Amino acid sequence: MGLIRLREDTFRHHLCGEGVVAMNEEITRLDSPIDVMCLIHRAMAAYAATVEREATRIEVRGSLQPFRSAFNEWASALLHLSEVEVELLTTSLRRCLPGGELGEQIERQMRAVAPSGTDEEGQAEQQVMKTMAAYSEEEHRELVEKLQDVLEVLDGEIGRQSVIDRTRQHLYVRVLALRVAQDDHIENERAFVLPLLRRAIGEPEQLDMARRLLIDEGSESPDWILQWVARKLGPGERGVLADLEARIRKPPLSAA
Amino acid sequence: MTQEITRLDSPIDVMYLMHEAFEAASARTEALAAEGEKGGDLKDFEESFGFWVKQLLYHATTEDTYMTDPLTDSQPARDNEAEHAELARQGGELIEFLDKGDSAGLEENVSAAIFALEEQQHKELVEKAQEVEQVLRKMMGEERVLTRTRRHLYRRVMALRVLEFDHFENEEAFVLPLVRESMTEHEMLAVAKHLLLDEGADDPRWIIDWVASELQPVQRKLLSDLEARFSEVPA
Numbered sequence: 001m002g003l004i005r006l007r008e009d010t011f012r013h014h015l016c017g018e019g020v021v022a023m024n025e026e027i028t029r030l031d032s033p034i035d036v037m038c039l040i041h042r043a044m045a046a047y048a049a050t051v052e053r054e055a056t057r058i059e060v061r062g063s064l065q066p067f068r069s070a071f072n073e074w075a076s077a078l079l080h081l082s083e084v085e086v087e088l089l090t091t092s093l094r095r096c097l098p099g100g101e102l103g104e105q106i107e108r109q110m111r112a113v114a115p116s117g118t119d120e121e122g123q124a125e126q127q128v129m130k131t132m133a134a135y136s137e138e139e140h141r142e143l144v145e146k147l148q149d150v151l152e153v154l155d156g157e158i159g160r161q162s163v164i165d166r167t168r169q170h171l172y173v174r175v176l177a178l179r180v181a182q183d184d185h186i187e188n189e190r191a192f193v194l195p196l197l198r199r200a201i202g203e204p205e206q207l208d209m210a211r212r213l214l215i216d217e218g219s220e221s222p223d224w225i226l227q228w229v230a231r232k233l234g235p236g237e238r239g240v241l242a243d244l245e246a247r248i249r250k251p252p253l254s255a256a
Numbered sequence: 257m258t259q260e261i262t263r264l265d266s267p268i269d270v271m272y273l274m275h276e277a278f279e280a281a282s283a284r285t286e287a288l289a290a291e292g293e294k295g296g297d298l299k300d301f302e303e304s305f306g307f308w309v310k311q312l313l314y315h316a317t318t319e320d321t322y323m324t325d326p327l328t329d330s331q332p333a334r335d336n337e338a339e340h341a342e343l344a345r346q347g348g349e350l351i352e353f354l355d356k357g358d359s360a361g362l363e364e365n366v367s368a369a370i371f372a373l374e375e376q377q378h379k380e381l382v383e384k385a386q387e388v389e390q391v392l393r394k395m396m397g398e399e400r401v402l403t404r405t406r407r408h409l410y411r412r413v414m415a416l417r418v419l420e421f422d423h424f425e426n427e428e429a430f431v432l433p434l435v436r437e438s439m440t441e442h443e444m445l446a447v448a449k450h451l452l453l454d455e456g457a458d459d460p461r462w463i464i465d466w467v468a469s470e471l472q473p474v475q476r477k478l479l480s481d482l483e484a485r486f487s488e489v490p491a
Binding site: 125127128132135138169172173177180183191192 | 361365368369370384387388391392394395396400404407408410411414415417418421422425
């Protein structure tokens with residue numbers, strides 16, 4: 001089969017904070033602690049690109065090892081982050097949605113900042129934002145499913161000495177499907193989930209969420225996610241991440 | 257499939273040449289879809305894709321009718337037909353996806369999001385799917401909507417390509433040996449003629465001319481030598 005092409009500089013823009021940050025534009029500050037998600041997203045996209053590139057470099061009759069290593073590095077973090085996000089974000093999101101303890105407050109806030117237009121348009125936008133935010137859990141499930149699709153092909157190769165063409169194709173198309181699902185998820189999270197959370201969750205709670213996303217207390221190396229993210233950031237963004245790290249590691253002020 | 261074909265031991269071996277032609281057409285389409293992810297118009301992609309799918313559908317239908325239908329009590333033949341059906345289905349879905357235009361990728365998310373809602377909210381929104389989509393377009397911005405559609409398009413094209421690859425590999429490994437065993441030389445010649453010449457079309461040579469255009473000179477000669485034998489097949 002002919003070469004599978006990979007574009008080195010795919011056309012992707014990412015929304016972060018209240019504005020649009022292009023993929024090649026550096027994040028120079030975090031407006032709220034939860035905006036650390038943008039740095040995490042950048043890392044996720046970078047690891048995905050590496051794996052996609054490795055998938056195109058798999059040679060027929062060659063070894064899968066370089067691909068496996070790259071994929072494991074991406075997948076282990078993606079799985080962990082999905083689990084943590086589902087636990088943290090879903091709980092917080094439910095509070096923001098109709099019927100949740102913050103539902104009414106969010107409604108008021110959204111009406112107050114809704115772009116000029118009719119009441120009906122404003123309500124439609126609120127409804128859509130809530131729909132897409134609620135869809136977040138489903139997206140995580142889809143990511144895990146697609147991750148397992150790749151693993152299925154890799155597991156089928158255990159014991160084989162060298163790669164066959166079919167395996168190479170299947171790996172690529174499944175990695176592509178996972179990358180596309182991740183891109184969609186990142187976009188949706190930034191457009192619909194983060195704005196809701198910024199409105200609903202105070203800074204102390206956001207810091208706590210950031211800590212739980214970046215520090216894996218249950219691991220022998222609790223900083224592995226933090227380091228995983230940092231490896232894919234430029235020097236400026238590593239500084240932004242380090243500033244946040246200092247805040248999340250600061251012990252909380254004890255009550256007087 | 258990647259080995260260079262230097263002779264045709266039986267008429268049905270023309271299938272290897274046809275598969276090479278398909279590989280060239282689908283690779284071209286994939287490259288155009290990949291370019292499309294960067295933006296720009298899709299005119300060249302649509303043309304390439306349209307032609308690829310047209311060839312594929314004719315090829316699959318003709319194989320079903322003339323090649324595998326006579327192979328009774330044959331699981332590989334039935335599997336081959338099932339793979340044709342899957343190719344047609346995915347090709348058809350891709351065509352529908354393209355028809356939806358720049359927000360096709362968004363529409364998938366909208367449907368999935370609405371489906372994921374609890375029943376009450378689902379009922380309220382399913383009637384408003386278009387409205388939801390319009391709001392999403394406004395909130396996300398046209399550029400991001402287009403980007404999303406383009407990456408979904410590329411993913412779908414790759415999936416169809418890999419499906420085609422698998423199918424051709426299976427056909428070459430499991431079906432062609434059966435055809436060689438169970439058909440006479442003239443029967444195989446007749447199948448090859450049906451695959452390469454579309455007697456019902458305004459231009460019956462639209463397939464064979466395209467296949468020839470994708471081949472190297474050595475293989476093109478093999479094809480023309482085979483075509484010279486079509487006169488042996490009764491009309």
